[in-house]
Amino acid sequence: MVTAADPGETRTSVWLVARPTTPGRRRTEAPSGLDRERITAATVRLLDAAGLARFSMRRLAAGLGVTAMSLYWYVDTKHDLLELALDRALGELALPAGSGGPAETGWTGGLKDLARAYRRVLADHPWVAPLSAAYPNIGPHARAFDAALQRLMDATGLVGATRTGAHLAVRQFLHGCGGAARRTPEGDFCLALDVLIAGIEAKATA
Numbered sequence: 001m002v003t004a005a006d007p008g009e010t011r012t013s014v015w016l017v018a019r020p021t022t023p024g025r026r027r028t029e030a031p032s033g034l035d036r037e038r039i040t041a042a043t044v045r046l047l048d049a050a051g052l053a054r055f056s057m058r059r060l061a062a063g064l065g066v067t068a069m070s071l072y073w074y075v076d077t078k079h080d081l082l083e084l085a086l087d088r089a090l091g092e093l094a095l096p097a098g099s100g101g102p103a104e105t106g107w108t109g110g111l112k113d114l115a116r117a118y119r120r121v122l123a124d125h126p127w128v129a130p131l132s133a134a135y136p137n138i139g140p141h142a143r144a145f146d147a148a149l150q151r152l153m154d155a156t157g158l159v160g161a162t163r164t165g166a167h168l169a170v171r172q173f174l175h176g177c178g179g180a181a182r183r184t185p186e187g188d189f190c191l192a193l194d195v196l197i198a199g200i201e202a203k204a205t206a
Contacts, residue, residue: 013136014080015087034066036074036084043085044125052127057081079135086131087139092124093117095148107155108197111170114148115193118174122181129179156204166200 039060046060057078061068075081094117096110122128153167173196177189 011077011079013138014075014083015136015138015140017076017080034064034070034074039064039071039074039081040084040088043081044088047085047127048125052130055082055127082131083135083139086128086135086137087141089121089125089128090139090145091141092121093141093145095144096152107152108201110152110155111197112190112193114145114152115170115174116190118145119177119181119186119189122179126182129175129181132175156200158200158204162203166203169196169200 042064043055043060046063047055050059055078057068057071060081061071064071071081075084094113096113149167149170153163153170156163156166158166173192177184177192181189
């Protein structure tokens with residue numbers, strides 16, 4: 001099981017660490033044909049194929065045809081690489097451009113589209129749910145998702161504690177039902193989503 005930090009280990013999110021523009025070693029010593037983007041993409045493919053429990057830097061390196069040590073030119077730890085892969089997967093989300101969906105559906109349509117897109121990502125990448133719980137989730141795509149959800153919640157017209165509660169309910173729903181994406185039929189997910197949205201609408205019109 002992946003945890004945010006191993007026992008006795010203090011770590012900082014990869015998104016909070018500034019990588020030096022000039023490597024400590026000569027650039028000519030770095031393995032040719034590798035970069036962080038390629039390594040991250042390969043990590044996503046390996047996680048999809050083998051699962052989180054079987055992921056290792058050694059297996060990743062073998063798939064890329066390099067040594068495991070070569071990967072550490074571009075990431076400091078396996079945790080950093082998993083954080084990068086998590087955000088790359090979240091980049092597959094189709095986010096609403098404004099505060100809602102099409103004009104005739106408003107925030108309810110936007111929220112449905114966002115929730116269904118999130119569920120698809122979790123169904124396509126089962127390892128995303130446990131990593132989302134293990135890591136701070138502050139990469140650029142995660143923050144874009146949060147911003148889109150905030151805009152949708154703003155569009156409900158709710159304020160104060162009611163808005164906070166509605167936002168928390170949506171987040172818990174997505175992480176709960178979304179995390180069980182492969183076990184929960186899509187029809188059941190959509191029905192539960194409709195019930196959740198109806199509750200938010202009732203609060204918004206009260």
